[in-house]
Amino acid sequence: MLELYQFELSQYSEKVRFILDYKGLAYRKIEVTPGVGQLELFLLSGQRQVPVLKDGNRVIADSTSIAMYLEENYPEKPIIPLQSTRKALCLMMEEWADESIGTKSRKVLFGGLSKDMNLRNSVLPSNTPDFLKNILTNVPRELVDILGFGVGLSPEAVKAAEKALKQDLEALCLLLKDSPYLTGDTPTLADLSVAGLSLLLKFPSGPYLNIPENMRGKGVPGFADNPEYETFFQWRDRFYTDYRRPIYASSPSSPNSIEIE
Structure with missing residues (x-):
């Protein structure tokens, strides 16, 4: 069986999960523990980032490389068009969505x-002790901003990303206004990539991820609840309904701890 080394809340892992589910492939999710698990992942794949796909003796890292491998080796339900113009648009949009x-x-x-303290509270595991939850959800915004500087997430960087992403979502809404998919009348890698990579903007409301129920349907204020982007998120939600396999529908996709042979 295919094995997907992943983080459950990794948007690039979600992109690959969309592709696997769309193609109807059975796979086992293996959750990689940040830190020590990534060191073990390095022994397997030569790098520390998820997602990584293991297919027998083959190990493939990077979501785009995984997509190309699956398309070549599991060609049923193709995700890359054959027609040259549509293929070019699909590949360009996939790369654009990644970046x-x-x-x-x-x-x-x-x-x-x-x-948003409520959003901060929703992403905490359901078994987080109340005293710790109260501490974390009430951390002053100024302190969070200071912590952000240390990882390249200054208020200026966040503001620039928000401005650019709003323009991107406006463009996607225009594309989807009169078309069911981004590059034509059938789903492609472009659609699967955009749908999966939008995970962090709004978590799906259905049982598609191994996350606490209070996280389902939650999203970033100003994006997930903005009526200007309703066209996009309604399309994304239909994509989940049509093509993502609920976690209760296939027990092998429930996360397991990392195991390196």
Whole structure:
């Protein structure tokens, strides 16, 4: 069986999960523990980032490389068009989504966590002790901003990402206004990438992720609840309904701890 080494809340892992589910492939999710688990992942793949796909003796890192591997080796339900113009648009949009939605959404989520104590509370595990939850949810915004400087998430960087991502979502809404998919009348890698990479802007409301129920349907204020982007998120939600496999529908996709052979 295919094995996906992942973080459950990694938007790039979600992109690969969308592709696997769309193609109807059975796979086992293996949750990588940040830190020590990433060192073990390095022994397996030669790098520390998720997602990593293991198919027998083959190990493939990077979401785009995984997508290309799956398309070549599991061609049923193709995700890359054959027609040259549509293929070019699909590949260009996939790369754009990685660099735009994929990277900017992390900064935007951090900005949302710094501003919204309710959102900050929702991303904490359900078994977090009440005293610790109270401490973490009431950290002053100024302190969160200071912490952000240390990881390249200054208020200026967050603001720039928010501005750029709003323009990106406006463009996606225009594309989807009169079309069911981004590059034509059938789903492609472009659609699967954009849908998966938008994970951090708004968590799906259905049982598609192994997350606390109070996180489902929550999102970054100003994005997930903005009526200007309703076209996009309604499309994204339909994409989950149509193509993502609920976690209760297939027990092998429930996360397991990392195991390196």
